[in-house]
Amino acid sequence: MGTMTKPQYKGKRYRLDKPELLAPAGNLEKLKFAVHYGADAVYIGGQKYGLRSGADNFSFEEMREGVEFAKKYGAKVFVATNIYAHNEDIAGIEEYLRNLYEAGIAAIIVADPAIVDTARRLVPGLEVHLSTQQSTLNWQAVSFWKEEGLPRVVLGRETSLEEIAEIKKHVDIEIESFIHGAMCSSYSGRCVLSNHFTDRDSNRGGCCQSCRWKYDLFEDGRPEGTWVSEEDQAEAAPPQHLLPGVTQLPLHQPEDNPFTMGSKDLCMLESIPDLIEVGIDSFKIEGRMKSIHYVATVVNAYRKAIDSYMADPENYVLKPEWLEELHKAANRPLNTGFFYDTPDHEDHIYEPEEKAAPYDFAGLVLEYDAQSGMALVQQRNHFKPGQEVEFFGPDNTFFKQIVGELWDEAGNPLDAARHPLQKVRMKVDQPVAYFDMMRKRK
Incomplete structure (x- = not known):
């Protein structure tokens, strides 16, 4: 994973209020991990009207x-209701909103003005937050939405810190910004590549992330086995059609790689002071489709950084291990998005081969007996005696150890934890707690 050089923000600074840490939750289990590991609020998707049809999503129950x-x-739950609705989508929206309110949802995240209007009229006790899909980037637009009665705006990812400071200067409203996770290669999600390639509407929850596919460039009309040089490319007139039996061939040498249109992932962990001091009210982490290990690890790192800064702003220092934790959960290169400057060619991913996260979530601690030093661990990935594992948790639990003997719940010895959700007993070198996680290097 690439390293970043932290830019400097030299603009206006407004306050030191503690921001909300808002985490993604693709299903109920992820919600529990996000909250347990330090999220002040989580955002989820229902079974309608959201932009993540690939996530498990939530029933009302x-x-x-x-x-x-x-x-x-002490945490809240928000529901993304942020599709751009067609006429057919509007049917049933009133009943859906009532059910959200009755379920205790604190707020909905909305892009379509029709849904904004319906929610405000029908369920005034349900907060409406403006989605980043509205591409709100300036203080006058933010002011407009405040006058419409919205208490919070999720700014477009294209907004810089200087622009956020200007917005806070002019409008007294809650500002939410994405501070970690995947970046859309289009403009705040306004993309129809998925529609074109797969007939899955990206603005109605069906995005297939085609910007991260591997692409190549071809010239029509070249016989099979002919590689096209740069000189030939300049001189060749494009053929009007493919001749029978002629193959499309890539315009590069055999050793070259295809390309993607993907962006590096956003990471603002090194910029916590700037984010807080410029006045952002809610720090949003992207990733409802991400794993439990990813959600818990990322939330935990930002929780520690925010709390450390708020406890002593003058002497705050980013701990390297917080950044190292992020690298264990994902292996994509990182940048700071639009916060300091407009991204350029350095912020594009050129290597088409995505490397998997270096660690697997191996087990979840269910019980711990301090007297015997034994833990009951629920298996989440295969592990066995002799392997090195790491334990970590929200209460500063972190240590490495070699897995020793394993037993099932009846006390029978095991040569490995082989089965999904299998419960095994093992001795641990240090105290652990319920919901601590165990991971192993792949």
Whole structure:
């Protein structure tokens, strides 16, 4: 994973209020991990009207359970209701919004003015937050939405820190910004590549992420086996059609790679002071489709950084291990998006081969007996005696150890934890707690 050089923000700074840490939750289990590892709020998708049809998404019953769990930690649950609706999508929206309110949802995230208007009239007790899909980038647009009664605007990812400071100067409203995760190669999601290639509407929840496919450039009319040089490319007139039996061939040498249209991922962990001092009210992490390990690790790193800064702003120092934790959850190169400057060619991903995250989520701690030092661990990936694993958790748990003997719940010895969700007992070198995670290097 690439390293970043932290830019400097030299603009206006407004306040030191503690921001909300808002985490993604693609299903109920991810919601519980996000909250347990430090999220102040989570955003989820229902089974309609959201932009992540590939996520598990929540039934109303699961929403109610998620809300009750979040309340125990003082956290809130928001629902993304951010499609651009066609006429056929509007049918049923009123009943859906009532059900969200009755489930205890704190706010909905909306892009379409029709849904904004319906929600404000029908369920005034349900907060409406303006989605980043509206591409709101300036203070006058933010002011307009405030006058419409919205308490929060999720700014477009294209907004810089200087622009955010200007917005905060002119409009007293909550500002939410994405601070970590994948970046859209289009303009705040306004893309129809998915529609064109797969007939899946990206603005109605069906994006196939075609910008991250591998692409190549071909010239029509070249016989098979002929590589096209740059000189030939300059001189050749494009053929009007393919001749029978003629193959399309790539315009590069055999050793060259195809390309993607993907962007490096956003990461603002090194810029926590700037984000807080410029006045951003909610720090949003992208990733409802990401794994439990990813969500817990990223939330935990930002939670520690935010809390550390708020406890002592003058002496705050970013700990290298927080950034190292992010690298264990994902292996994509990182940048700072549009916060400091407009991204350029250095912020594009040129290597088409995506490397998997270097660690697997191997087990979840269910119980720990301090007297015996034994833990009951639920298997999430195969592990066995002799392997090195890491334990980590939200309460500063972190240590490495070699897996020793394993036993099943009845006390029978095991040569490995082979089965999904299998419960095994093992001795741990240091105290652990419920919901601590165990991971192993791939």
